[in-house]
Amino acid sequence: MSTSVLGLARASHPEPTAAVTVVAGLLAWGVGHRPAGIAAVLLTVLASQLAVGWSNDLIDADRDATVGRTDKPLVSGGLRRPTLARAAVTAVVATPLIALTTGGAAALCVTLALVSALLYNWPLKSTPVSVLPYAISFGALPAFVVLALPGAPAPPVWLVAAAACLGAGAHFANVLPDLADDARTGVRGLPHRLGPAGSRAAAAGLLLAATVALVVGPPGPPSWVGLSAVAAAVLVPALGWYAGRAAAGSGGRPVAAFRAVMVVALIDVALLVANGRVS
Structure with missing residues (x-):
């Protein structure tokens, strides 16, 4: 596995990314999705989490260097900024495209969650309303999972x-x-x-x-x-x-x-x- 791939994996905030993705998959199973629907939910949420994690490390690179966060690949030299920027943009674009396979309402909902999370990364993290993106994005997650289910009622x-x-x-x-x-x-x-x-x-x-x-x-x-x-x-x-x-x-x-x-x-x-x- 190349250094860049390892660096991207580390920069993705792997623990919360895996946790949120797994929870979304379990919730999709819980609300009655078929295997294809569960896969679509998993891929959509994974893409959104990668977008959020990668953009976070990109935006916070200078801060992480200031406090000596050598566990961050941009700080330790295990990843270059242009590589991380391209990966983040790709994940941002992929999220609504994958979600569209589950329906327009679901895609709109998960796009709202993604935009909210990206706004937390910049500029809302350092403001008195820093909690709002968390509330909006997490609230939109089960709404997306439910809306992605064919024929499901409103969340x-x-x-x-x-x-x-x-x-x-x-x-x-x-x-x-x-x-x-x-x-x-x-x-x-x-x-x-x-x-x-x-x-x-x-x-x-x-x-x-x-x-x-x-x-x-x-x-x-x-x-x-x-x-x-x-x-x-x-x-x-x-x-x-x-x-x-x-x-x-x-x-x-x-x-x-x-x-x-x-x-x-x-x-x-x-x-x-x-x-x-x-x-």
């Missing part, structure tokens, strides 16, 4: 709202470990303005809202599994916050709160897939 409001809250909560949680590096390079999004404590509270509150929407939104009474998930969404962040304060007090790195909200996010993703059926 349920509770499903879109839950995904939007999940995305917004993930924004606050995702920024927590990088607050110091971001401060050095002038990034001043909403989490940075709220500070660590405010961001932890926002992440926990938004993820709790997503959990509640996923539990009470579908028809019928909430299951005991759903009610247990709501309890976990309350208790896990509280325990993580306590452990994080203890670690900070002893000189350690307070990552427990970040891990706690990630646990709740995983619970929400499982509920999202389990409760996604619309027909």
